[in-house]
Amino acid sequence: MSTKIHLEQYLKTTKAKGASIPIGLQELLIAVANTCTTLSDEVAQGALIGLLGSAGTGNVQGEVQQKLDVIANDLLIEGVQECKALAGLASEEMELPMPVQGTGDYLLLFDPLDGSSNIDVNVSIGTIFSILHKQNPIAALQNSDFLLSGRHQAAAGYVVYGPQTTMALTLGDGVVMFTLDKATGQFVLIKDRVEISPTTKEFAINMSNMRHWAEPVRRYVLECLDGVTGTRKKDFNMRWIASMVADVHRVLSRGGVFMYPWDQREPNKPGKLRLMYEANPMSFLVEQAGGASTNGKQVIMDIQPQDLHERVSVMLGSKEEIERLQSYHA
Numbered sequence: 409m410s411t412k413i414h415l416e417q418y419l420k421t422t423k424a425k426g427a428s429i430p431i432g433l434q435e436l437l438i439a440v441a442n443t444c445t446t447l448s449d450e451v452a453q454g455a456l457i458g459l460l461g462s463a464g465t466g467n468v469q470g471e472v473q474q475k476l477d478v479i480a481n482d483l484l485i486e487g488v489q490e491c492k493a494l495a496g497l498a499s500e501e502m503e504l505p506m507p508v509q510g511t512g513d514y515l516l517l518f519d520p521l522d523g524s525s526n527i528d529v530n531v532s533i534g535t536i537f538s539i540l541h542k543q544n545p546i547a548a549l550q551n552s553d554f555l556l557s558g559r560h561q562a563a564a565g566y567v568v569y570g571p572q573t574t575m576a577l578t579l580g581d582g583v584v585m586f587t588l589d590k591a592t593g594q595f596v597l598i599k600d601r602v603e604i605s606p607t608t609k610e611f612a613i614n615m616s617n618m619r620h621w622a623e624p625v626r627r628y629v630l631e632c633l634d635g636v637t638g639t640r641k642k643d644f645n646m647r648w649i650a651s652m653v654a655d656v657h658r659v660l661s662r663g664g665v666f667m668y669p670w671d672q673r674e675p676n677k678p679g680k681l682r683l684m685y686e687a688n689p690m691s692f693l694v695e696q697a698g699g700a701s702t703n704g705k706q707v708i709m710d711i712q713p714q715d716l717h718e719r720v721s722v723m724l725g726s727k728e729e730i731e732r733l734q735s736y737h738a
């Protein structure tokens with residue numbers, strides 16, 4: 409790309425399904441991007457300024473919080489306070505939603521730092537965000553306002569803090585990617601039509617849980633492992649970074665399948681990943697890039713949430729593979 413297009417400029421000039429991006433949404437996305445720029449520095453400096461390790465607290469999900477989980481959460485809350493169209497926000501790290509303006513067109517949901525187990529070992533982590541259309545912008549915010557399916561997302565994306573800090577973004581009309589130019593502090597457009605190929609030879613799953621999986625997932629993975637002489641007639645490669653954000657970034661970049669399915673370690677939990685902060689935004693990106701996502705029975709973005717912190721089984725990526733997984737669950 410010869411002329412550099414910055415995020416701000418992109419949002420001002422692009423159209424999603426023929427319409428300009430509302431100013432309130434532009435402001436909100438810029439505020440999230442600016443916060444992620446700060447966070448990218450904090451992540452990079454983590455070991456030097458004492459930000460690694462556990463915070464000594466637990467979140468609403470009963471998980472140990474890392475210092476950077478807490479810092480990322482606080483930075484995001486602070487970063488969006490002035491956004492006039494933002495009625496309220498909800499975070500994986502907080503039990504209850506928080507009003508911002510109380511009224512307005514949008515609701516922001518985020519996983520402030522995804523891949524917590526990778527923070528201390530210097531492996532890619534990231535921030536995932538989902539922006540919902542508030543159904544009644546002028547009514548005062550209620551906690552139940554957040555319980556909308558992924559189909560109500562106005563935008564979604566993530567920022568991965570890896571060798572490069574890269575943002576993937578959808579406004580409901582394709583997926584674009586920007587990389588942070590550390591010299592200028594600007595997110596620069598690097599890809600303007602991200603597409604996931606319908607076929608793949610790569611899957612991602614935590615194989616150590618194999619003995620706990622349900623039969624359809626076992627069957628799918630065992631068939632991949634059988635390679636060129638098996639039913640799939642091709643050799644598959646496997647990757648597992650254990651940061652959803654980095655694993656999904658790979659799927660968006662070169663195709664593949666990502667799975668964190670239900671397993672019988674905790675049979676009453678639908679899965680490990682969270683519908684509102686992880687599965688919905690990632691599903692929106694993947695669908696917009698031509699891929700698909702499912703919990704085995706339902707398309708993820710069609711799930712009507714019952715609870716803000718609801719968990720879900722997740723399988724997403726190259727379309728033909730997701731169709732195969734769905735057929736094994738039928």
Ligand SMILES: O=P(O)(O)OC[C@H]1O[C@](O)(COP(=O)(O)O)[C@@H](O)[C@@H]1O
Pocket residue numbers: 471519521522523524525614650651652653668
């Ligand atoms: O350690 P496991 O069981 O493989 O789980 C890895 C998964 O957990 C997660 O780290 C959960 O996200 P958080 O770090 O935000 O809790 C995902 O990013 C990742 O896909």
Ligand SMILES: [Mg+2]
Pocket residue numbers: 519521522523652686
């Ligand atoms: Mg996460």
Ligand SMILES: [Mg+2]
Pocket residue numbers: 477500519520521522523524
């Ligand atoms: Mg997290």
